[in-house]
Structure formats: C-alpha cells, structure tokens
Amino acid sequence: MHILYIYAEVTIKGGTDKMITQKANYLVAHGYDVTILTESQLGRPISFELLPQVRHVDMGLDFNKQYMQSPLRRLITYNRLMRQYKQQLQQTLDRLKPDIVITVMGRSLSLLPQIKGDFIRLGEAHTTKHHLRSLHLMEQRGGLYAVVAKYMRWRMERSVAQLSGLVLLTQRDADEWQEARQRWVIPNPISFYPEKAAELTARQVIMVGRYNDAKGYDYLVAAWQQIHERHPDWTLHAYGSGELHDDVCRWVQEHHVEDSFIMHEPTDNIMEKYLESSICVLSSRYEGFSLVIIEAMACGVPSVSFDSPFGPRTIIHNGVDGLLVDYLNTDALADGVCRLIEDEGLRRKMGEEARRGVLRFSEDSIMHQWMELFDELVSNRQ
Numbered sequence: 001m002h003i004l005y006i007y008a009e010v011t012i013k014g015g016t017d018k019m020i021t022q023k024a025n026y027l028v029a030h031g032y033d034v035t036i037l038t039e040s041q042l043g044r045p046i047s048f049e050l051l052p053q054v055r056h057v058d059m060g061l062d063f064n065k066q067y068m069q070s071p072l073r074r075l076i077t078y079n080r081l082m083r084q085y086k087q088q089l090q091q092t093l094d095r096l097k098p099d100i101v102i103t104v105m106g107r108s109l110s111l112l113p114q115i116k117g118d119f120i121r122l123g124e125a126h127t128t129k130h131h132l133r134s135l136h137l138m139e140q141r142g143g144l145y146a147v148v149a150k151y152m153r154w155r156m157e158r159s160v161a162q163l164s165g166l167v168l169l170t171q172r173d174a175d176e177w178q179e180a181r182q183r184w185v186i187p188n189p190i191s192f193y194p195e196k197a198a199e200l201t202a203r204q205v206i207m208v209g210r211y212n213d214a215k216g217y218d219y220l221v222a223a224w225q226q227i228h229e230r231h232p233d234w235t236l237h238a239y240g241s242g243e244l245h246d247d248v249c250r251w252v253q254e255h256h257v258e259d260s261f262i263m264h265e266p267t268d269n270i271m272e273k274y275l276e277s278s279i280c281v282l283s284s285r286y287e288g289f290s291l292v293i294i295e296a297m298a299c300g301v302p303s304v305s306f307d308s309p310f311g312p313r314t315i316i317h318n319g320v321d322g323l324l325v326d327y328l329n330t331d332a333l334a335d336g337v338c339r340l341i342e343d344e345g346l347r348r349k350m351g352e353e354a355r356r357g358v359l360r361f362s363e364d365s366i367m368h369q370w371m372e373l374f375d376e377l378v379s380n381r382q
Contacts, residue, residue: 113162197300
C-alpha cells in the first residue's frame with residue numbers, strides 16, 4: 001500500500017514535522033510504501049531523520065515570493081504559484097499512483113478534491129479547527145483581514161466536505177467538523193520511552209515549544225516571575241525558536257528573570273533535557289494535542305498546564321499525573337508549579353502515574369489504529 005503525505009516543508013523542529021516523519025518511518029518499517037511530498041523544501045535539510053526507504057519529493061515552489069509586494073501583485077503571484085502547484089500535483093500523483101493521499105490541511109487542501117485519480121483523499125489536522133492556518137490571527141486584525149479569513153474558512157470547510165474523511169487528534173475537535181463525511185480520532189504517539197525515569201531532584205523546570213502566539217510565553221514569563229520570587233534557587237529552561245524570540249527575550253528582561261529563565265535553541269536530544277528536569281510547564285493559548293506533555297510523561301516528569309483547548313485535558317488526569325490550572329491565569333500557573341516544587345512526594349507520585357498512563361499513547365498502539373484505518377479504507381474502495 002502506498003501512502004503519500006502532502007506538507008508545505010519539513011524544516012521546523014516542531015510537532016507536526018516530527019509526527020509526519022515518525023509515522024512515515026514506522027509505516028515503511030512495517031511494509032508500506034511512503035512518500036512525503038513537500039511544496040517548498042527548496043533544498044533545505046529535513047528537520048527530523050527519515051529512513052532511506054521513505055521517498056521525499058519536493059515541488060520547489062517558493063511561496064515566499066508573494067510577500068513584500070503590493071496587495072494586487074501579491075494576489076497575482078499567489079494565483080500563479082497555485083496554478084503551478086495544481087499542475088505539478090496532478091503530474092506527481094499520476095506518476096506515483098498512491099493508494100491514499102493525506103493533506104495536512106495546508107494549501108493542498110483546496111487542490112486535492114480537484115485532482116483526478118483513483119486514490120483515497122484524507123485530511124489530517126494537527127491543530128484545532130479554529131486555529132488552522134492561523135486564521136484566528138487574521139480575524140483578530142479585523143476589517144478586510146477578517147473578511148478574508150471568513151472566506152478562507154468557508155473554502156476550507158467546503159474542501160473538507162469533498163474528502164473521504166478527516167483524522168483529528170481529539171474528540172472535541174472532531175465534534176467541530178460537522179462538514180466532514182467521516183471523522184476519526186487518532187491521537188499522536190510518543191516518540192520515546194526511556195528505560196529509566198527522571199530522578200525529579202534537579203531544581204529545573206522545562207518548557208518546550210516554538211516562540212509564537214500559540215505557546216503563551218507572555219503568560220509563562222509573568223508566572224515565572226512569581227515562581228522565581230518564591231523559589232529563587234529554581235531555573236526554567238525553554239527550548240524553541242520562532243518569530244517571537246526577540247519578544248520573549250524582552251519580556252524576560254522586563255520581568256527581571258534573565259538569570260533564571262534560560263532560553264535555548266531546539267535540540268535533537270530533547271529526551272535528555274526532560275530527564276534533567278523535575279517539572280514540565282505549558283502555558284499555551286491552545287493545543288491541538290500536546291506532544292510536550294506526553295514526552296514529559298514518558299520521562300516520568302509531571303506537567304502543569306493551562307486547561308487550554310483542546311489537548312491537555314485529554315491527556316492529563318488532573319491531580320493524578322499532572323495539574324490543569326485555570327485557563328490563561330498566570331497566578332494559577334505559578335501556584336501549580338510552586339505546589340510541585342514544594343511537595344517532592346506529590347511530584348514523584350505524579351511522575352510515576354504519568355509514566356504509566358502515557359503508555360496508552362505508545363507508538364505501536366497509535367500506529368496500529370492508523371494501519372487499521374488504511375486497510376479499512378482500501379478494502380471498502382475495492
């Protein structure tokens with residue numbers, strides 16, 4: 001069976017890139033033929049290691065050309081690139097003849113229903129419906145941006161209705177997609193499970209996530225100022241990159257926590273960083289799922305997270321294997337972290353429960369659900 005993923009580019013050490021490469025590697029190791037088709041890789045290295053059996057094809061489309069132009073020129077450039085995209089996508093699928101084509105809900109979503117071919121068309125969402133393609137940020141700007149965002153949402157829903165179905169990360173998000181013909185909920189798998197858990201003795205808290213609006217670093221820095229005042233011997237280590245890097249630096253300085261709020265670039269050895277930590281903190285405005293939480297759990301590290309839509313509440317059993325606190329309440333986030341700092345026994349108990357509970361997201365368990373879905377879809381088509 002030949003599975004083909006369509007994705008913009010695999011260049012970021014983020015959750016979606018990790019999941020696409022992890023699933024592709026697992027599938028080829030279990031006898032599937034897998035292709036990752038990118039729009040704009042443009043010779044840049046793949047951000048996560050791919051097995052040599054995974055085929056990677058790049059269309060070489062540079063959508064960055066549209067930026068820094070007048071609105072009219074930008075529209076002309078974008079439409080030209082989309083015409084090229086459609087033509088190349090048709091040619092590529094004609095040549096590769098996949099059984100199942102999966103769009104990760106980017107630009108390819110609107111094109112896939114228009115492409116001719118005897119293959120199954122699936123959508124795979126890695127964030128919530130409201131936050132796909134950052135349309136919520138356009139809506140917040142108001143005016144013409146809000147009008148364009150509303151139109152794009154309408155087009156997105158219309159395109160989803162023409163697919164065979166949609167795979168979501170949580171049941172709550174699946175409930176939002178009434179337009180889809182079929183909906184399946186398959187969460188993300190853990191990518192590692194170390195032999196030994198973290199000792200939870202280090203006076204370190206870890207945060208992993210891109211420096212962007214979604215991850216709520218403004219709330220985290222404000223909460224950390226309170227934590228630092230109560231526990232000045234503890235440090236927070238944040239691993240990420242992104243467009244708000246300089247803003248986060250500024251917030252850290254404005255809150256006078258630059259000596260205890262340590263910012264790091266993304267690392268290939270993130271498991272080791274979890275194992276060096278005693279608490280994981282998550283300040284996200286929203287999460288489609290949260291790889292960070294299940295990775296921390298796999299290492300036996302309890303998490304303190306905002307009860308943000310939609311992911312954390314489907315993973316953390318509050319008070320058992322981690323803490324969920326009031327949404328966007330920095331005082332509550334600070335109190336939650338301090339609670340685990342001050343109660344080592346509770347920290348250890350939650351870490352043990354987290355490591356046991358996260359096994360429901362094991363790679364074999366989750367990927368078995370994917371393979372069952374693929375088999376069912378192909379069998380029904382035949």
